[in-house]
Each structure stands twice: as C-alpha cells, then as structure tokens.
Amino acid sequence: MTPTPSIIRRRTLGGALGLGDALFASSEEKSFARAIEAGLEKVEAGLTTQLAFADDIADAAGRYLLDAGGKRVRPVLALLTAQLGEGVNDDVVVGAQAVEITHVASLYHDDVMDDAQVRRGVPSAQTVWGNSVAILTGDLLFARASKLIASLGDRALTIQADVFERLCLGQLHETVGPRAGDDPIEHYLSVLADKTGSLISCAAVIGVIFSNAPEEYREPVETFGEKVGVAFQLVDDVIDLSSEIGQTGKAAGTDLRAGVPTLPLLYLRREAEGDEAAAALLSRLEGGMDADADPAAFADAVAELRAHPVTAATIAEANRWADDAVAALAPLPDGPVKTSLTRFAQAIVERSG
Incomplete structure (x- = not known):
C-alpha cells in the first residue's frame, strides 16, 4: 500500500525530528504534535498551489523538484518555533512556504553550477530541460517566494533579502575558492554557514516573528x-x-x-x-x-x-x-x-x- 502524503509527513516528524511517540506522553505534547502536523499539511497544500503556473513548461519544471520529495526541514522548523508564540497562523504558513520555495529554487541553480546529474533520486532539471530552462525555473521560483514574503511586510522582506544575499555570497565564495593565505577548511565552513545555515536559520526566525513570540x-x-x-x-x-x-x-x-x-x-x-x-x-x-x-x-x-x-x-x-x-x-x-x-x-x- 502506498503511504499518503500525510502519513509520509508523520514519518518525517517522527523520524527526522525525533518527535516519536515517547515524546508525546502528555495531552499537551500530543496537542503539540497535532499542531505541527496540521501546519505542515497546510504548507504542503500551499506549495502545490504556489508552484502551479499557466505556462506548461514553467508548470512542469517548477514542480519537478518539489514533486521529487524533500525533507521539508525548513518549514518544520518554522512550525516548531512558532509554538514559542501563538502557534501556527496564516503568516507562519506563508513564511514557511516562502522559505521552502527559496530552498528549492536554489537547488536548480546549484545543480547547474555543479553539473549534477541527479537530485532527490531523479535526473536533475538541467538534464531534462537544459541549463537555460533550469536557471530560469530557479529564477521563477525565487520570484514566487519574493511575492509570498512581500505579503508579510517590510520586516519579512528585509529578512529574505539578507538571506538571499548570503546564499549568493556563499555560492560565489564556493565557486572562486579560498584566497591565498585563507585556511581552506575555515573557508569551507563559512560557505556552509552562508549556503545552508542561513536559510535554515531564517526558517526558525520566521516561526518566532510571525507567531508573535517574545x-x-x-x-x-x-x-x-x-x-x-x-x-x-x-x-x-x-x-x-x-x-x-x-x-x-x-x-x-x-x-x-x-x-x-x-x-x-x-x-x-x-x-x-x-x-x-x-x-x-x-x-x-x-x-x-x-x-x-x-x-x-x-x-x-x-x-x-x-x-x-x-x-x-x-x-x-x-x-x-x-x-x-x-x-x-x-x-x-x-x-x-x-x-x-x-x-x-x-x-x-x-x-x-
């Protein structure tokens, strides 16, 4: 029997995040788990809607890596940290969607630059459509993420702009490599902080800010x-x-x-x-x-x-x-x-x- 998306997501919560049955012993903890799962289902539904395009090529390419899977680490972190405030609301869901779309967009560009042949167990986008379509699809997804985050106001736009700058700088520094005199290992860790850490950090911050947590x-x-x-x-x-x-x-x-x-x-x-x-x-x-x-x-x-x-x-x-x-x-x-x-x-x- 093929698992439904909601069952798959519960497995993600139970496995990758360590939210197993032992954690939810009390009624408060069970309610907490249900809130995260319900929020993630809203995020998933919104991602499907947001990555649908009238243009046939854009629609197929834009949904390609989303449909291939993914851990949804960033949305789940936003939903988790939202529990420090008022919980999952519409703004938190929109912010979580924007962060995940930004992440997916970056994968299209990364695979072109790395000439990667496989992503999430399927042929990478540029092996299917070519480099130009893959790059433009990534750009299209960045634009869609920007539209979403803009609906949350200036503060959200500033957070996204800062993260986008770090993503680009991280990719640039990875591409050119360490300069003479730089420690290659420290350079590499700095690249990881920009390319991976910044967006995961952004997701956690969005949960706090838009749930009105302290x-x-x-x-x-x-x-x-x-x-x-x-x-x-x-x-x-x-x-x-x-x-x-x-x-x-x-x-x-x-x-x-x-x-x-x-x-x-x-x-x-x-x-x-x-x-x-x-x-x-x-x-x-x-x-x-x-x-x-x-x-x-x-x-x-x-x-x-x-x-x-x-x-x-x-x-x-x-x-x-x-x-x-x-x-x-x-x-x-x-x-x-x-x-x-x-x-x-x-x-x-x-x-x-």
Missing part, C-alpha cells in the same frame, strides 16, 4: 538554525561517501567526482602534506574525478576515504556544530519546543551512521 527568543533560534545547518551539510558530506544509493539517491562519491569540495577531502588534503599514504589516496581520488577515469577504481578510493580517520573527524566536527546549536537554545523555556529542537540536532548527526 523577541528574546529570536537570537537563540537564529543561532541554532545556522549551526545545525552547518552540521546538516557536514553529515551530507559523509553520506556522499555511502555505498547505499538508496540513502542518497546517487552513487557514492558523486559530489567528489563533480569537484564539489567536502570536508573529508579537505581534511585529507591537509594530511597529505606530511603523510605518504594520505597523499596516495588523494591522488587516486583526484584522478578518479576525470571523465575517462575507471569507475571501479574510483569507487574503491571512495570506500577507502569512507573508512579513513578524516571521515570520523568530519562526523566529530558535525557533532561539535550540533552541540553548539543545542547550547544556543539555553534561553528558551523548557518544554516540547526545546526538546524537539534538541532531538532534531541529535538526529541530524545520527544520519551518518
């Missing part, structure tokens, strides 16, 4: 969102090395082969400066990035990198960012919101297992 809750959730966003991407760096295609929707080492920098590779480059074995592995990995390289030899090198201490070091770094994210929540009141955000941060790093 202003003093904004900074803790803002910091939490950015730090957990970096942890999220670092774990994705590890998952990219996984041989389980079902976990990633793509073959192991896809990001590496596309030339996308990841923390395990950056750690290995640092070790290779004084370690012959690390240098040899690095040479095999970099040689495997050529289009005519032997896929089997590259797969062996990726498996060796997965078992190398640099990957364990990446997981440890992800844990540090997740721990810092949880520590930022200290000013929040005890209760299901704080508990859920804490478990979410823990679940992020457990994905690498």
Whole structure:
C-alpha cells in the first residue's frame, strides 16, 4: 500500500525530528504534535498551489523538484518555533512556504553550477530541460517566494533579502575558492554557514516573528538554525561517501567526482602534506574525478576515504556544530519546543551512521 502524503509527513516528524511517540506522553505534547502536523499539511497544500503556473513548461519544471520529495526541514522548523508564540497562523504558513520555495529554487541553480546529474533520486532539471530552462525555473521560483514574503511586510522582506544575499555570497565564495593565505577548511565552513545555515536559520526566525513570540527568543533560534545547518551539510558530506544509493539517491562519491569540495577531502588534503599514504589516496581520488577515469577504481578510493580517520573527524566536527546549536537554545523555556529542537540536532548527526 502506498503511504499518503500525510502519513509520509508523520514519518518525517517522527523520524527526522525525533518527535516519536515517547515524546508525546502528555495531552499537551500530543496537542503539540497535532499542531505541527496540521501546519505542515497546510504548507504542503500551499506549495502545490504556489508552484502551479499557466505556462506548461514553467508548470512542469517548477514542480519537478518539489514533486521529487524533500525533507521539508525548513518549514518544520518554522512550525516548531512558532509554538514559542501563538502557534501556527496564516503568516507562519506563508513564511514557511516562502522559505521552502527559496530552498528549492536554489537547488536548480546549484545543480547547474555543479553539473549534477541527479537530485532527490531523479535526473536533475538541467538534464531534462537544459541549463537555460533550469536557471530560469530557479529564477521563477525565487520570484514566487519574493511575492509570498512581500505579503508579510517590510520586516519579512528585509529578512529574505539578507538571506538571499548570503546564499549568493556563499555560492560565489564556493565557486572562486579560498584566497591565498585563507585556511581552506575555515573557508569551507563559512560557505556552509552562508549556503545552508542561513536559510535554515531564517526558517526558525520566521516561526518566532510571525507567531508573535517574545523577541528574546529570536537570537537563540537564529543561532541554532545556522549551526545545525552547518552540521546538516557536514553529515551530507559523509553520506556522499555511502555505498547505499538508496540513502542518497546517487552513487557514492558523486559530489567528489563533480569537484564539489567536502570536508573529508579537505581534511585529507591537509594530511597529505606530511603523510605518504594520505597523499596516495588523494591522488587516486583526484584522478578518479576525470571523465575517462575507471569507475571501479574510483569507487574503491571512495570506500577507502569512507573508512579513513578524516571521515570520523568530519562526523566529530558535525557533532561539535550540533552541540553548539543545542547550547544556543539555553534561553528558551523548557518544554516540547526545546526538546524537539534538541532531538532534531541529535538526529541530524545520527544520519551518518
């Protein structure tokens, strides 16, 4: 039997966010869970409506990655932090939709720049329609997100503009790479904060602001969102090395082969400066990035990198960012919101297992 969208979303809440049955022991906690699920169903319905276009090509391309799936991490965070105020209202739902559409739009552009062949287990948009249509579709979705956020007023527009600027700067800095004298690892973490952390942070802030929660809750959730966003991407760096295609929707080492920098590779480059074995592995990995390289030899090198201490070091770094994210929540009141955000941060790093 095929699960319905609402059942799939409940599995998302129960799994990815750590909102399992054990959490909802009291009637208050069960009510909390129902409020999040009901809000997410409204967000989903709105996303379907907002990404429908009269033009046939725009309609098909605009809904393509949305229909392919996604964790809906950002909308759920907005719905969660809204519980610090008056709960999920129409403004929170609109803000959550705008953040998710912005995220999806960025994927179209990322895949063009990375020449990615697969996204969410399906061929990437530019492999279906070409680079120009994929780029224009991303632009179209950014425009739709801007229209949504504009309906919430000047404050929302400023928040979105700040995030959009960081998304662009993060992509720019990733593209040009570190300058002479820059630490490549610090540069990479800064890119992750801009490209991933900023939008997750934005979602958490939207929940606070548009639920009319106390202003003093904004900074803790803002910091939490950015730090957990970096942890999220670092774990994705590890998952990219996984041989389980079902976990990633793509073959192991896809990001590496596309030339996308990841923390395990950056750690290995640092070790290779004084370690012959690390240098040899690095040479095999970099040689495997050529289009005519032997896929089997590259797969062996990726498996060796997965078992190398640099990957364990990446997981440890992800844990540090997740721990810092949880520590930022200290000013929040005890209760299901704080508990859920804490478990979410823990679940992020457990994905690498």
